[in-house]
Each structure stands twice: as C-alpha cells, then as structure tokens.
Amino acid sequence: MIFPVIMAGGNGTRLWPMSRQAYPKQFLPLAGERSMLQETIARLDGLDVAESLLICNEDHRFLAAEQLRQMGHLNHNIILEPAGRNTAPAIALAALTAQQKKQDALLLVLAADHAIADAPEFREVVTSSIPLAEKGELVTFGIVPTHAETGYGYIRRGEAQASGFTVAEFVEKPEQDAADTYIQSGDYYWNSGMFLFRADKYLEELKEYRPDIYQACEAAYAARSGDLDFVRVNHEAFLSCPSESVDYAVMERTCKAVVVPLSAGWSDVGSWSSLWQIAEKDENGNANKGDVLHHNARNNLVMAENALVTTVGVENLVIVQSKDAVLVAHKDEVQGVKHLVDTLKSKGRSEYKLHREVYRPWGKYDSVDSGQRYQVKRITVKPGEKLSVQMHHHRAEHWIVVSGTAEVTIDGKQELITENESVYIPVGKVHALENPGRIPLELIEVQSGSYLGEDDIVRFEDRYGRA
Structure with missing residues (x-):
C-alpha cells in the first residue's frame, strides 16, 4: 500500500494578489472548482493508497484541516512543521510516521500546488513504478518536456531500467540556449519534485548523506505530541535541523535514483502565465474567471473576484482583481510579481500577507470598512463553533446579528441574540461568541476605539489552542 505524502508549505508569492502568506495558492481553487490541495487528493482516487499524510506549517493548520474535512480525509493526519526547513526534513518526518504503520511503507511524495490534466495517466505511471520502488530504488518522476522551459530544473537520464532510467544528472534551471539543447537531445526531463520510494530506504540514504538532518528529524519526531487533528x-x-531540499540532500548523491517519464499535462502553476497555459480559453485565447467582458482582446488571463472586469484592445496581459488589490502585468513579466510582494512587505503593507477576507478555525471575517477609530467586519461563525474567551484593552464592539443565533457571554453572563438584534461589548469586558445553531451565524461587528489591531486580543480560553 502507498502512503501519499502531500507537502503543503510555501507562500506562492508569484500568484499574488490571490495567493498570500496567510492563504497561499495550495488552498485556492485556481485550476478548478476545488482547491489545489483538494485536487491533489482527488487525483489519488483509483490508487491503492492509505490516508494521505499532509505536511504544512503552523499558520495554515486550520485551513488544511478544514479542506481535508470537506473531502472526508481528516484523520489525525496533519504533521505540523514549527518552521519551514525545505523538503528533505519534511519527507523525513513523513517517512518516520509511515514506518509506525508499515516498516517498508511506500511513500508517494507530492506537492499540494501542482496541476495534472491527465489524472488516469498519472495513476498508471505511479502504478508501473511500484516494482522499482519496492526493490529499493528512489523513483523521481520526470516530466516529458513540451518546450524549452527555463523556469524548471532538469533531469538527464542514463541507462534504461524497467519502466524508467537511472539518473545521470540533476541540472539547475538553465539559460535558454542550454534548454534548447536539452530538448533537442531527448535525454532530459523537467524535474517535477514528485517521488516514490520506500520510507526505510529514504531514511537510510538520508542518514548516509545528511546525518545531521536525519538526527534532528528523528529527535523531533520522537518527542512529538498530538493536538486535535495535528501531530x-x-x-x-x-x-536545529538544517534547511535542505530532497534533491540536494539525497537524490543528487544516491546511486539509487531512477527517473520515470511522465506525460500527463503537469504544471507547477508557478506563475500567472503558467496558469494561463493550462486554463480553458475562449476563441480569442482569453482565460477568464469571474465576471469578465472583452472587446477586441486576445490571449489575456483575467480573474475577477467580486467586480466586473472589462478589457478593450489589449493582448497578453494578466489582470487579477481581488477585494482589496488589482494586479496588471504583461504575461512575459509575471516573475516580477514576487518583487512586488517584497516591496509591499518592506513598506509594512498588510496586503502581502492578508486578504480582506480572513479565515479562522471557527469561520471567517471580511473587513468591510475602516477609518479613524473605527472598523467594520462581517463575521461568519460555523455551526457549533466558538471564538476564544477574550478581552480588548483599546476597543469596544457592537455585534448585530444578520442571520442565525449568537450565544454571547459578557463577564460570565450569557444571552442569546437572534436576527435583527444587537449587543454591546464595552472596553475591557471579558467576552465570548458562539454559534449554538445548525446554520452559519452571520453578524456585523463595528469596532471603535483608539487602537484596532488584531494584536489587541487577550485570550483566556480557546478550544483551538491559541490561548
């Protein structure tokens, strides 16, 4: 049986403003109706696999848990990294976890933010690679290139071996001339970053070539603890673990690396232009999502989150409209979006990290309006969920229920507030909000005071471990 390992770290800054640090691309529905993480899980249907092991960072744990819950795949199977340490340590944690269930467990290592158009072909290639992995080879899947791409690393194949080839060489992202040469030779594949190998064999190779990583991961895993659905x-x-990719730590050093060709419409969706390439297009080559109208426009990618976006007489543009930001870029210049995000961060702008709509384990809030000494939010609380017991030093709050029922506690006194009713929470009062009903609770929150930052929250109790 295969144990899928889905790596869901990373911030996806090149897909700003949709992808942001607090809600990155792997949790967004960019290439379909489901999020990219959910599409990755759905792609496994038809393979003989155990429950997926998801690896993500602390900040995204509730996003990941909710998306797994929606698909019926949440089963204490999320491993939390205290900090990002790249792929070699992440896979080591997954290997140690899988070994608890089966010593020679097969790990299918996948990224949560890749797109594959031909899922049946993907499953067929994975299945054909199982014998190689079972006998101890470290299989990596090499994408059969469709053009001379300079944005991907390459793998040069060596001698034929069963359904694959020995790995002769890993190559960094090339210049254009080198990429042209690689394609002409027919001996090179794009490096997908997807793998299939036995957990024990990966750990053996890691211990051989990077004992420092192995020892740090072994110690971290040995002292693990459970928390809700998280490890x-x-x-x-x-x-204390060094940060290193699996390629550098193991695959470029081992003599057991095998590359298996894969031609299944793969993309790492690493930029807006790559998303345009895999998206459905109209007769003029425009890829549209949301409320979009064109006149005499060609080969554009336009995404509209909550407003009408129109174009006239433009070509090869990326236009992305979110609730609080708009990006306009030429498709050939989209790699520069990362620099824009760095600039936003250096200027202290919250847009590099947060959307206007922010998700929390209990639901979400949308910052509708703000000004001097006031802020207005639309809050949604899921049925049965509860915000932390908290207080604020600098702000008062008014809650107006739009739909559903709110159980409000202020200084120990409880009351039920229903549609069209409101309640006032003065500065310094200990309070809590809970949805006791079976439908989402929708309310408008009006904050007023001298300071309205999210860090003016003193938590006394919290069912999500944030107190």
Whole structure:
C-alpha cells in the first residue's frame, strides 16, 4: 500500500494578489472548482493508497484541516512543521510516521500546488513504478518536456531500467540556449519534485548523506505530541535541523535514483502565465474567471473576484482583481510579481500577507470598512463553533446579528441574540461568541476605539489552542 505524502508549505508569492502568506495558492481553487490541495487528493482516487499524510506549517493548520474535512480525509493526519526547513526534513518526518504503520511503507511524495490534466495517466505511471520502488530504488518522476522551459530544473537520464532510467544528472534551471539543447537531445526531463520510494530506504540514504538532518528529524519526531487533528513535532529539535531540499540532500548523491517519464499535462502553476497555459480559453485565447467582458482582446488571463472586469484592445496581459488589490502585468513579466510582494512587505503593507477576507478555525471575517477609530467586519461563525474567551484593552464592539443565533457571554453572563438584534461589548469586558445553531451565524461587528489591531486580543480560553 502507498502512503501519499502531500507537502503543503510555501507562500506562492508569484500568484499574488490571490495567493498570500496567510492563504497561499495550495488552498485556492485556481485550476478548478476545488482547491489545489483538494485536487491533489482527488487525483489519488483509483490508487491503492492509505490516508494521505499532509505536511504544512503552523499558520495554515486550520485551513488544511478544514479542506481535508470537506473531502472526508481528516484523520489525525496533519504533521505540523514549527518552521519551514525545505523538503528533505519534511519527507523525513513523513517517512518516520509511515514506518509506525508499515516498516517498508511506500511513500508517494507530492506537492499540494501542482496541476495534472491527465489524472488516469498519472495513476498508471505511479502504478508501473511500484516494482522499482519496492526493490529499493528512489523513483523521481520526470516530466516529458513540451518546450524549452527555463523556469524548471532538469533531469538527464542514463541507462534504461524497467519502466524508467537511472539518473545521470540533476541540472539547475538553465539559460535558454542550454534548454534548447536539452530538448533537442531527448535525454532530459523537467524535474517535477514528485517521488516514490520506500520510507526505510529514504531514511537510510538520508542518514548516509545528511546525518545531521536525519538526527534532528528523528529527535523531533520522537518527542512529538498530538493536538486535535495535528501531530506536533518537537519545536526545539526541529529548529536545529538544517534547511535542505530532497534533491540536494539525497537524490543528487544516491546511486539509487531512477527517473520515470511522465506525460500527463503537469504544471507547477508557478506563475500567472503558467496558469494561463493550462486554463480553458475562449476563441480569442482569453482565460477568464469571474465576471469578465472583452472587446477586441486576445490571449489575456483575467480573474475577477467580486467586480466586473472589462478589457478593450489589449493582448497578453494578466489582470487579477481581488477585494482589496488589482494586479496588471504583461504575461512575459509575471516573475516580477514576487518583487512586488517584497516591496509591499518592506513598506509594512498588510496586503502581502492578508486578504480582506480572513479565515479562522471557527469561520471567517471580511473587513468591510475602516477609518479613524473605527472598523467594520462581517463575521461568519460555523455551526457549533466558538471564538476564544477574550478581552480588548483599546476597543469596544457592537455585534448585530444578520442571520442565525449568537450565544454571547459578557463577564460570565450569557444571552442569546437572534436576527435583527444587537449587543454591546464595552472596553475591557471579558467576552465570548458562539454559534449554538445548525446554520452559519452571520453578524456585523463595528469596532471603535483608539487602537484596532488584531494584536489587541487577550485570550483566556480557546478550544483551538491559541490561548
């Protein structure tokens, strides 16, 4: 049986403004109706696999848990990294976890933010690679290139071996001339970053070539603890682990690396232009999502989140409209979006990190309006969920229920507030909000005071471990 390992770290800054640090691309429905993480899980249907092991960072744990819950795949199977340490340590944690269930477990290592158009072909190639992995080879899937791409690393194949080839060489992202040469030779594949190997064999090779990573991960995993649906490894031990990719740590050093060709419409969706390439297009080559109208426009990618976006007489543009930001870029210049995000961060702008709509384990809030000494939010609380017991030093709050029923506690006194009713929480009062009903609770929150930052929250109790 295969144990899928889905790596869901990363911030996806090149897909700003849709992808942001607090809600990155792997949790967004960019290439379909489901999020990219959910599409990755759905792609496994038809394979003989165990429950997926998901690896993500602390900040995204509730996003990941909710998306797994929606698909019926949430089963104490999320491993939390205290900090990002690249792919070699992440896979080591998954290998140690899988070994608890089966010593020679096969790991199918996938990224949560890749798109594959031909899922049946993907499953067929994975299945054909199982014998190689079972006998101890470390299989990596090499994408059969469709053009001379300079944005991907390459793998040069060696001698034929069963359904694949020995790996002769890993190559960094090339210049254009080198990429042209690679394509002409027919001996090179794009490096997909997807793998199939036995957990014990990966750990053996890691221990051989990077014992420092192995020892740090082993210590962090040995001192793990459970928390809701999450597995928390030891914070201090994991922070001592070097940051290294699986390619550098193991695959470029081992003599057991085998590359298996894969031609299934793969994309790492690493930029807006790559999303345009895989998207459905109209007769003029425009890829549209949302409320979009064109006149005499060609080969554009336009995404409209909550407003009408129109174009006239433009070509090869990326236009992305979110609730609080608009990006306009030439398709050939989209790699520069990362620099825009760095600029936003250096200027202290919250847009690099947060959307206007922010998700929390209990639901979400949308910052509708703000000004001097006031802020207005639309809050949605899921049935049965509860915000932390908290207080604020600098702001008062008014809650107006739009739909559903709110159970409000203020200084220990409880009351039920229903549609068209409101309640006032003065500065300094300990309070809590809960949805006791079976439908989402929708309310408008009006904050007023001298300071309205999210860090003016003192938590006393919290069912999500944030107190």
